[in-house]
Amino acid sequence: MLPVAFIIVSLLSLVALPLVVSSKTRKMRDEISLVAEPARRSANTLQDNLSAELNKVIAFQVTGQAQYRNDYERLVAAGQAERAVLSKLAPQLGDDIRQGFQVLITESSRWHEGVRTGEFLQRQLPQEVFLTRLYERHPAYEKSLAAATDLEIAVQSAIEERLEAIRKIERLNVSLTIILTLLALTSALLVAGLDRQMRLLAGEAMRRRIDAEHEASEAELARAAAEHEERRAAFLASAGQELTASLDLGETVATLARLIVPNLAQACVIDIANGGGSLRRAAAVRYDGDRTTENWKSESAPHEAVPEIVSRVIQDRVPRLIGAASPDMGFFLDGTGDGKSTWALVPLVSRGQTLGVIAAQAYEDKALSPDDVRLLTELARHGSLAIDNARLYSDSQQALRAREEVLAIVSHDLRNPLNAVTLGASLLKTSSSLSDEDREQLDIIAISGARMARLIEDLLDVTRLEGGKKLPIQPQSVKPSSLLAEASDLFRSQAAASSVDLDFEDGADLPAVHADRHRILQVISNLIGNALKFTPAGGTIRVSATRQDGSILFTVTDDGPGIPRENLGDIFNPYWQGKRAERLGAGLGLPIAKGIVEAHGGRIWVESQPGKGTRFFFTLPIASLHVT
16 A cells, blocks of 8 residues: 555645646746836836936037927826836835835935926026036936936846746756656556556656746747847937937938948948939948948939839838849949848838938848848938938028028118108208198108117017027116106006096005116006007006015006907917907017016016906016115
C-alpha cells in the first residue's frame, strides 16, 4: 500500500501543483499588467510632460505666441489625467509608491503654482524679471521632475520584484515537479504495473514546461516590440520639438531633412509647392557613410517638369515607393538613378493643402519596410505642421510690416494735408467779407477736420494697444471733483439738446488720484458719449465717483436699452459695434478707454441687462497711495 500511496500522492501533487502555481503567477502577472505597468506608463508620461512644460514656458516668453501657452495647459491637463490614474493604482502597489505619488503631487503642484504666480503664461515678462522668477521657481520644477523619476523607478522596481517572485515560483514548481517525478519513478520500481502511467505524467509535465518556455519567448518578443514602439514615439516627440524650435521656413525645412538623414534614409530631397503645379527644391541632404552633406543637388529655380508619380503623390496625398531602376529617380539624382536602392515619396499636407513632397532614399543594404514608411509619414505630418506654421508666421510678419506702413501714412502723410485744410479753414474765417452761409460751411470744415484728427489719434492709440504697448500717459495728482466738473461742462449742452438729464456727483470729499488728466477726461468723455448715443429722450445719465479700498471707482450709468449678454465680451474689442449703434462712430472709444485705464494700473468693466440700462466702471489709484 505504501508505494501506491506514494504514487497517489505524487499524481495528486503533479495535478494540484501546476494549478496552484498557475493561479499564483496569473494573479501576480495580472497585478503587473493591470496595475503596475499602467502606473509606470502614467509616471513616465508625467515625467515627459513635466520635462516639456518648462520648454513651453520658455518658448512663450521668447516668442509670445499663444500656442505655447496652449501646449503648456494641454500638458498640465494631461498630467492631471495621469495623476488621477495613479491615485487609483499607487495604493495597490505598496506604501512606498503611495508616498512617492504624494511627493509627486506636492512638488508638481508647487511648480504649477509657481508658474501661475510668476505670470509666466499671462504675458511676456522682461528678460531679467523672467530669469529671476524662473530661477526662484526652478527648484520646485527640479523636485517635481525628480519626484516623477523616483516614482517611475519605484514602480519599475515593484514590477521587477513581482517578476522575480514569479520566476522563483516557477523555479520552485520545476524543482517540486522533479522531486515528485522521482518519487513517482521510485514508486514505479515497486509497482511495475504503474510504470506507463508515471511516464505519461512525466510527459505531461514536460509539455507544460515547453508551453511555459514558449509563452516566455512570446513575452520577450512582445517586450521587444513595445520597446521599439517606445523608441519610435520618443524619436517623434524629439523631432516635434526640434521642428518647432524655429519659425524660419528655410531652417524648418532643413531641420526636417536632417531628421530624416541619417536616421531613416541615406538621402533626402524636399520640394516645396510654389503654386501652379511647380516645385522648388528647398533642401537636399545625403549621408556618405561618415559625414552628412547638405544642399546636395539643391536648386533655387522652380521645377516646371514634374514626374507623373510625383504629381500623383501630391494630388492623392498617399506615400509611394519608386523602384531602384525607375527613370523617375532622375528627378532627384543626376542621370536616371543609381540602380541600388529605392525611394519613398511622402506628401507634406497641412490644413487640407499639399505643401510639397519628401523623397527619401533607402540605404543600399536595407530596403524601406512598411514600418519605415509609416514612421516617415508620421514625421512628415509633424514637418507639415511646422512648415505651415513657419509660412503663417512669415505672412503675419509681412502683415505687420504692411500695418506699420499704413500707420506711417496715417500719422504723417494723412495728418499733414489735414492740418493744412484745418489751418486754411481757420484763416478763411478771419475774413470779414464772408457771408453767414460761407462761415457756416467753414465751421463744418473745421468740425470735420477736428473729428478726422480725433479719428487719426484714436486709430494710432488702438494700433499701439494691438501692438502690445501701453498708451503714453503723464500722471499727476488730480482731484476727482475737477474731472467730473470739467466733464459736466463738456456735455451739458449736448445732453440738453438730446433731452437727456445729466446727473454728476461732485466728489468733493474724495482724495486725489494719480492720473493723466487729459487721458482720463478722454475715458469719461468716451463713456458719456456712448451713453448719450443709446439713452432715449427723457432718460438720465449718472456719473459718480466713490472710494474703494486703495482706489477711486468711477461709474457711468444710463437707462438705455442695455447690452445683450452675448455681446458683453466684445464691446472692448477694436472696431466692434452693436447692431443698434447704426455706425455712430468708429468703434474705437471703448478699446482706447480700456487701454488708458490699464496704463494707469486700473481696471474697467461693464454690467448690463437688456431693457435695464448699462453701468460702466473703472478704477484709478489714489495719489497718496501710489508707489512709483
